[in-house]
Amino acid sequence: MGKKLIISNNIRKLRFFANEMTQLELAEKAGISRQTIIALEAGKYTPSLEMAFRIADVFDVPIGEVFECKSAEGKK
Amino acid sequence: MTYKSKRAISNMVASAILVIAYIVYAIGKYETGSGDLKSWAIFMLIFIGIGVGIQIVIQIAFHIALAFGIAVKEHVRGSKETDNVVRTLNSSMVEDEMDKLIGLKSGRFGNIFAEIGFLAALLTLVFGASGILAMNIILGAFVLGTFIENIVSIYFYEKGVRNG
Numbered sequence: 001m002g003k004k005l006i007i008s009n010n011i012r013k014l015r016f017f018a019n020e021m022t023q024l025e026l027a028e029k030a031g032i033s034r035q036t037i038i039a040l041e042a043g044k045y046t047p048s049l050e051m052a053f054r055i056a057d058v059f060d061v062p063i064g065e066v067f068e069c070k071s072a073e074g075k076k
Numbered sequence: 077m078t079y080k081s082k083r084a085i086s087n088m089v090a091s092a093i094l095v096i097a098y099i100v101y102a103i104g105k106y107e108t109g110s111g112d113l114k115s116w117a118i119f120m121l122i123f124i125g126i127g128v129g130i131q132i133v134i135q136i137a138f139h140i141a142l143a144f145g146i147a148v149k150e151h152v153r154g155s156k157e158t159d160n161v162v163r164t165l166n167s168s169m170v171e172d173e174m175d176k177l178i179g180l181k182s183g184r185f186g187n188i189f190a191e192i193g194f195l196a197a198l199l200t201l202v203f204g205a206s207g208i209l210a211m212n213i214i215l216g217a218f219v220l221g222t223f224i225e226n227i228v229s230i231y232f233y234e235k236g237v238r239n240g
Contacts (some may be wrong), residue, residue, distance in 0.1 A: 012128025024160075024167055033170040035078040035233070045174050 003071045010066055011037070014059045017073050029058045079168035080175065081233045083138065084226040090134040090225075094127045095219055102212065113207045120215055142168075177239065178232040186225030193217015 008061075015021045023041075027034040032051060039045040045054070047067075056063040105111055105119065147161045194217065197210040 024163060027167045027170070028163070030177060031170075032172040033175070034164070034167040035080060036172050036174045038078070039174060039233075042236070046238050048173055048239060051173055 006070045008043065008068050008070070009040060009054065010068070012041050012063065014066060018059055026055070026058060030054045078233050079174065081230045082142070083135075084186050084230050084233075085137040086134055087131065088223060088226045090131045091127075091222060094123065094130055097126075098123050104210075111208075113211070116208050116211055120211065139165075146233075152160060174237065176235055178229050181232060181237065182225045182228035185228045186221035189221035189224050193220070 011026070015023070015026060023034050023037045026047065027037045028032055030037075030051070036045060036047075036051075040047060052067055056066045059066065101119075101123075105116075111119070133143065143165055144163050150160050150164075194215055196217065197213040200213060201207065201210050
């Protein structure tokens with residue numbers, strides 16, 4: 001079995017830099033529910049690749065700027 | 077607590093009301109010794125129909141209460157736009173991949189209970205129990221399975237869920 005990966009995200013930071021976009025606005029633009037945005041920001045949910053791309057599209061940034069992946073040992 | 081957790085709780089409340097009503101009626105029916113397998117089947121079908129009606133009524137009441145709650149929150153925050161209430165409500169009701177994942181994971185737990193109930197009902201028949209008892213065990217297992225499903229979905233909504 002492979003190493004355990006920890007996926008974190010910068011959604012809160014990106015919302016702040018997008019003129020303090022609300023969770024509701026982001027949810028509407030990405031076509032997902034507000035609860036999912038809340039869960040993502042709290043690190044309670046790891047999205048699928050499709051959802052990750054949709055969120056990155058909203059901020060108009062590459063997916064790597066929204067999501068970061070670390071192995072359990074701390075390597076990026 | 078999220079909208080979906082609250083909805084699951086309202087589902088559980090509706091189920092609990094129905095289960096209590098069913099148990100009260102069923103005990104009365106069983107004690108009088110009235111009814112063959114056919115009359116119990118009709119009795120259960122009627123209760124299932126009533127259950128669907130109760131679920132619809134409770135869901136309508138829940139959504140009215142939810143809309144009212146959101147409107148009050150928006151008012152306290154000083155927002156004068158009624159559009160925000162509708163948008164928040166609409167966004168809460170969107171069913172995305174996280175909901176589907178939680179639905180699949182929690183549904184699996186519900187199915188396990190229903191399957192165990194079915195096997196238990198077959199075993200009771202093997203050991204000579206009545207068909208009425210077996211039918212009640214199957215119905216009980218389905219109801220319990222739905223309860224467990226709701227509890228597991230609340231757990232996933234509150235604690236989080238991972239793909240894979």
